[in-house]
């Protein structure tokens with residue numbers, strides 16, 4: 001149902017919660033570094049994460065998941 005006030009939901013890859021997209025930060029991999037995409041318009045595959053250190057740390061540590069989500073090649 002698309003109606004006024006529709007809120008896109010994304011999954012935080014740190015804690016797995018489903019959260020309104022605007023409450024999450026989008027992260028994209030650029031030249032091997034995970035950077036924030038504040039305007040959510042950078043090219044490439046992104047992952048979403050809560051705006052807190054705990055989730056961010058969990059996400060960054062979970063390299064296997066990151067690789068899968070971002071389709072990175074090699075190590």
Ligand SMILES: [Zn+2]
Pocket residue numbers: 012013014015016017049050055
């Ligand atoms: Zn989270």
